Amino acid sequence: MDFDYSDDQKFLKEEARKFLAAHCDVGVVRGVLDNADRSFDEKLWKGVAEQGWLGASIPEEHGGLGLGRVELCAIAEELGRAVAPIPFASTVYVLAEGLMAYGSDAQKASILPRIAAGEVIGCLATSEGPGVVGPATLQCRVDGGKLSGTKIPVTDGDVADIALVLASESGRPGLFLVDLKGAGVSRETLKSLDPTRGVAKIVFDGAPAERVGDAGAGFEVVQGVLDRAAVLLAFEQLGGADRCLEMAKEYALGRYAFGRVIAGYQAIKHKLADMYVKNEVARSNAYYGAWALNDGAQELPVAAAAARIAASEAFWFASKENIQVHGGMGFTWDVDCHLYYRRSRQLSLVAGAPKVWKERLVSELEKKNAA
């Protein structure tokens, strides 16, 4: 049993932190936030590609570094800490990981090297409006290899080159690979709760679509993709939550009220202790998820759900209480608290809301107990 990063992984994590401190300071994040025409930072994206992070876990034969998933988790934690404004999750956790798990040899050979090189941005298109999309409500259809229908919202859909799209084919759900630069695709950029992440409405009208995974298994395949992404997203959430605790602590230690630093008041101390407790619960669940993801363990569905639920709760709590500790300052545009508040909401929803994951976790526990 070994429940921590190895020395090599810690080194990689420290290097990632240094790189992001140099290339993704808050000015970079605000450069995207304050500019409605930009939904990611192209220079940072290029730098991250040069670091090899986009292909960290892609096999060397496909142009990646061939590292394990725990290494990718370490990078994800740092990206979350820095609220990096790049489509990393959509491209790496969803498209690359999804293709590695379910793609054909040809799909892997053609797309993975381009991801590793930073030439392709990915996205996942499942939602078709408010609420959870299910077998009974799925509207997008594939007919004779051509996709039609509307997906809204699609995170990073405004800048992505390739989408994984959930649609039905002959009445059976499937997951499809679609070239967003090709024919039959039109898209419209929409406003996002977190403007450092782009979001779009995509209308497909006979766009060529190629299936990923088995016919009729669309929901199972999407869930498998989401399980993998959930673990990696949990690390981004954890990194963000830890940073919120740090920010709150730094502020509380420097702010005087009623003649002493507010960090000395029990109400503030206990608030920060609560943040710490939630973050540690999230960290421990995330580590279990990292192990399950890396080992391809059959525990992955349960481990991923637990990691996602704990991380969503920790980041939400830390991001909102960080603003509270900052007082009126925390509610201003100029102070960075809201960057994390926004990102915490974006990350909690992008792969399905915590409520959905709680239901999934309990269903899995029911199956386990019935067996």
Add this chain to the structure above:
Amino acid sequence: MDFNDSTEEAAYREKARAWLAENAAAHRAKWGELKPNTPEHMAAAKEWQATKASAGYACITWPAAIGGGGGTPIQSVIFGQEETKAGLGYGYFTIGLGMCVPTVMAFSDGETKKRFVSPAVRGDEIWCQLFSEPAGGSDVAALRTRAVKDGDEWVINGQKVWTTGAHYCDYGILLTRTDPDVPKHKGLTMFWIDMKDPAVECRPIHQMSGGREFNEVYFTDLRVKDSQRLGEVGDGWKVALVTLMNERLAVGGSAGPNYREIMKLARELAGATGPSLKDQSFREKLADWYVQSEGLKFTRFRTMTALSRGQTPGPESSIGKIISANQLQELANTAVEMEDQYGILSDPEVAPAEAAFQQSLMWAPGLRIAGGTDEILKNIIAERVLGLPGDVRVDKDVAFKDMPTGR
């Protein structure tokens, strides 16, 4: 990051399992299902402890030369897991071996260590910890039990409270006030005492749960030798901190039903619109409890990993009791409410499975206080983990005798 046993760990687990398969079964066959807190239960516990000690499975991390197992923290955890799976585990020795005896080892002479350590490991002698007092709950250092030097002896008068198992213990470590003229932390001294001395009187406390596991302990002119002192005169707070540090390692997991038991109950119970397990609000709570319980389990694994890498575990283990005690209270209450009118019933003869939740409901308030209240544990996290300033202490520079007491 690896959740599996390493080769050595797997080998140790295999060995422990084989040993338990043979010995645990034999032990259970002899003693059967005994009611806790009876003389027979205690005798069984002592026999099991001695059996473990002979095989090197008691105090696994202590050197073999003093009766321990000469093993690693991970081995200790592995054996604990397997022992629980084998359905055995007695609580009588936790405080003595987890907190008192380590303090005796750290602060007494070789003769004393030789006399006490090995019998404690074998379960022949049981220890208790005498810190809490009516006037000092969370504020431990506000204690009033006096020890006055008389030649080569000390004379002790006063009262302790909430002493777990004092009525069956053989020895105890006792924190006293030896100098009331200095601020409260500076005038304390620690001793070990014989609990069977006639000058020591135990009065069981009838708790709100109905149990009587704790005691008030009164000292009337109890005479102890100066050689029974642990640490220097006036250094008692330093000694006590060593004990309390060990407490955090010793008091980890919580007893009582967890998400598995309440899930089982919910599967069987009818709710307003079908089985309770299908109730959406219950399912969300269940998911939260699972995430917390597993998070706590993996946090302990992280602590073990730190230990196995030669690092010291941080005060992060303080999060354990905050989560588990609160969860036990909420989980038990949800179970009782789920039973609807039947939840009023607390009769183990009529409803053995359900009564476990009623029992936990009445026990949980104590768990949230024992070994540090939620509030004290949050202070510990805030101050020792996060490095925030200590609370304002208006009695810091005041001589103990001049401290306001409100009575």
